[in-house]
Amino acid sequence: MVRFLIKRLSLLIPTLLGVVTLVFFMIALSPGDPARVMLGERANKQQLETLRAELGLDQPLGTQYGLYLKRMVRFDFGKSIKTGRPVMEEISNLYPATIELAFFAMIFAATIGIIIGVLSATRKNTWIDFTSMVGALFGVSMPVFWLALVLIMIFSVGLDLLPTGSRMNVRYYFESITNFYVIDAIILLIREGDPKYLSSAVKHLILPSVALGTIPLAIIARVTRSSMLEVLTQDYIKTARSAGIKESRVVYRYALKNALLPVITIIGLQFGLLLSGAILTETIFAWPGLGKWLYHAIEARDYPAVQGGVIIISTTFVLINLVVDILYTLVNPKIRLQ
Amino acid sequence: MTEELKNNNEILLSIRGLEVNFHTYRGIIQAVRSVSFDIKKGETLALVGESGCGKSVTAHAINQLIPMPPGKIDKGEIFFEGKDLLKLSEKEIRAYRGDKISMIFQEPMTSLNPVFKIGKQIADVFMTHHKISKKEAWDRAVRLLELVKIPSPASRANSYPHQLSGGMRQRAMIAMALASPEPGLMIADEPTTALDVTIQAQILRLLAELKAEIEMSVLLITHDMGVVAETADRVVVMYAGRKVEEAEVHDLFEHPGHPYTLGLLNSLPSNEKYKGQTRLEAITGQVPDLLTIGLWCPFENRCKYAKDICRKEFPEKTEVEPGHSIWCHQVGKLD
Numbered sequence A: 001m002v003r004f005l006i007k008r009l010s011l012l013i014p015t016l017l018g019v020v021t022l023v024f025f026m027i028a029l030s031p032g033d034p035a036r037v038m039l040g041e042r043a044n045k046q047q048l049e050t051l052r053a054e055l056g057l058d059q060p061l062g063t064q065y066g067l068y069l070k071r072m073v074r075f076d077f078g079k080s081i082k083t084g085r086p087v088m089e090e091i092s093n094l095y096p097a098t099i100e101l102a103f104f105a106m107i108f109a110a111t112i113g114i115i116i117g118v119l120s121a122t123r124k125n126t127w128i129d130f131t132s133m134v135g136a137l138f139g140v141s142m143p144v145f146w147l148a149l150v151l152i153m154i155f156s157v158g159l160d161l162l163p164t165g166s167r168m169n170v171r172y173y174f175e176s177i178t179n180f181y182v183i184d185a186i187i188l189l190i191r192e193g194d195p196k197y198l199s200s201a202v203k204h205l206i207l208p209s210v211a212l213g214t215i216p217l218a219i220i221a222r223v224t225r226s227s228m229l230e231v232l233t234q235d236y237i238k239t240a241r242s243a244g245i246k247e248s249r250v251v252y253r254y255a256l257k258n259a260l261l262p263v264i265t266i267i268g269l270q271f272g273l274l275l276s277g278a279i280l281t282e283t284i285f286a287w288p289g290l291g292k293w294l295y296h297a298i299e300a301r302d303y304p305a306v307q308g309g310v311i312i313i314s315t316t317f318v319l320i321n322l323v324v325d326i327l328y329t330l331v332n333p334k335i336r337l338q
Numbered sequence B: 001m002t003e004e005l006k007n008n009n010e011i012l013l014s015i016r017g018l019e020v021n022f023h024t025y026r027g028i029i030q031a032v033r034s035v036s037f038d039i040k041k042g043e044t045l046a047l048v049g050e051s052g053c054g055k056s057v058t059a060h061a062i063n064q065l066i067p068m069p070p071g072k073i074d075k076g077e078i079f080f081e082g083k084d085l086l087k088l089s090e091k092e093i094r095a096y097r098g099d100k101i102s103m104i105f106q107e108p109m110t111s112l113n114p115v116f117k118i119g120k121q122i123a124d125v126f127m128t129h130h131k132i133s134k135k136e137a138w139d140r141a142v143r144l145l146e147l148v149k150i151p152s153p154a155s156r157a158n159s160y161p162h163q164l165s166g167g168m169r170q171r172a173m174i175a176m177a178l179a180s181p182e183p184g185l186m187i188a189d190e191p192t193t194a195l196d197v198t199i200q201a202q203i204l205r206l207l208a209e210l211k212a213e214i215e216m217s218v219l220l221i222t223h224d225m226g227v228v229a230e231t232a233d234r235v236v237v238m239y240a241g242r243k244v245e246e247a248e249v250h251d252l253f254e255h256p257g258h259p260y261t262l263g264l265l266n267s268l269p270s271n272e273k274y275k276g277q278t279r280l281e282a283i284t285g286q287v288p289d290l291l292t293i294g295l296w297c298p299f300e301n302r303c304k305y306a307k308d309i310c311r312k313e314f315p316e317k318t319e320v321e322p323g324h325s326i327w328c329h330q331v332g333k334l335d
Helices: A002-010 A012-029 A034-039 A045-055 A061-073 A087-122 A127-141 A144-158 A181-192 A196-232 A235-242 A247-276 A279-284 A290-299 A303-331 B002-007 B055-062 B090-096 B118-129 B134-147 B166-177 B197-213 B225-231 B249-254 B259-266
Strands: B011-024 B027-040 B044-048 B071-080 B101-104 B185-189 B217-222 B234-239 B242-248 B318-321 B324-326
Touching (some): A034 A045, A087 A196, A087 A279, A087 A303, A235 B101, A247 A303, A290 A303, B055 B217, B134 B166, B197 B225, B234 B249
Parallel strands (some): B185 B217
Antiparallel strands (some): B011 B027, B242 B324
16 A cells, blocks of 8 residues: 555656646747737837846747746746736635635535435436436536526525625634635634634535536436446345345445445546636636636736646646545555555 | 145245246246245255256245346245245345355356455354454454365455455355354355366365255255266256256266256266267257247257147156156156
């Protein structure tokens, strides 16, 4: 197990180097002159050249790449052209919001999705199966922005149960420590004994998590169902039944653990997608996350910001894959021992 | 009948007039038709026949592991220690499974759960049927692995199925089937088919040794007459869902009474008549379609003794000698 981890971790370095290199060349090859963008149309030649020299853009590409790698090792993404603040600072303010949202969306999607998948597999061709699979089809095909708006209409405007957007009740005096509001709120609950922050943070998370998690939920439900159906026909399930083991235990322990392998893959991939693809949800729920910020950065040709954002998201993706691989070994002993 | 069975202490399991049908979109498949036989305490009964003859379905009917639907036990009684298993609820029959009626399967490669340790899988069976601690169940599992002669059982219990060879896995399967204080009946569904010949012999020897140690009856399902000769006390031959012959193993090999049994024995490569010959004799023709099969003798289309009456009705039981019965219109010497 330790050897597996060391091997897997050492593979991270070339992967990340590849990501960083790809991002560099994609931006270096993309049309448009950053200096021109920063200074605007009226800048004269002299000003442009001064800025290029400042940014290192007058150097040969090889030298630029070397300098870039040096900065990347220190997580120095430079300053945002638009705001003038260090990119890393902006990301560390915004990314926790996105991670928090994606995390809760994924918890929602995985728990409900797996339960629905198992139920419809064990009750194949009954009304439970049909309803949940038609529901899953709806889930996959529903546009996120539309679902988000409908959720707001019903639960915020109509029933007045949940807030329409943002991360915390604005009337609370709330200073963030980690930028993960749920964690902050738990710290405050322990320190001050006041649960209002936690309840507000959770309430603000519900609707965006549901909106963001619906598509992954539907996908997870379908994958779980087909994987379960396959596993339930295996010989070892018959063995377990012939040994008198309770049907619920046969399903939830003997079968599900085998059926989870493809489901874990899907959960990992979907989680990565949510981190980068939450722009619509973040926009509608006024969620101050990375997706919206990155979208604006691309629009404004804010190269350092785009670079930093893309690298951070890809790094997370790589790390999630690492976690998926580790989870694999926990579920499947065959991989662990190879 | 019930009273008689209750009083008969010799008999462990008694199947009476069992009929199993599969209700599919194409129609009703008559998998087992009015099959009856008994298994005595401590006896090994072999259920023989080719693929699809209903032998596995019959065996699975005992602990009701036939996939239902589409399968359905439409008629019959299965008495185990005087109780009709078919009248029990799912929960009651589950208490029998793995405790008094255990099963081992054909494919040791796929019959053990790949994600749990061997010891854990056996311990789980203990814990299903007895109120014992995890530690205790594990210890008993290790002792069982020792009983089935797995070397260094304590460390093997910590192995996963893919770390064991086919023979070892089958031993582990047998250990799992023994995970009860008094295995009454062990149903062995082609236990050696997937193993190579030397391992086959080892497993059969192991089963014979276990039977001498533990009081249990074995229902051996197989299509391999060699295995039958080596292990069984009595034999029931099935063909296309019907029981066609029942005899002590010695009688069956000496004087087969049914043309189908004769065909089976004639197709054994070890048969004396093949000395110096290179071709095997096969039974000509094909098994009838169970969807459209009639009420007459199912072997009629492949039988060289077939007469008009064979195409009209299924024969009554004929006792050719004490304890040896056939269901055939052609009674007498076969050549």
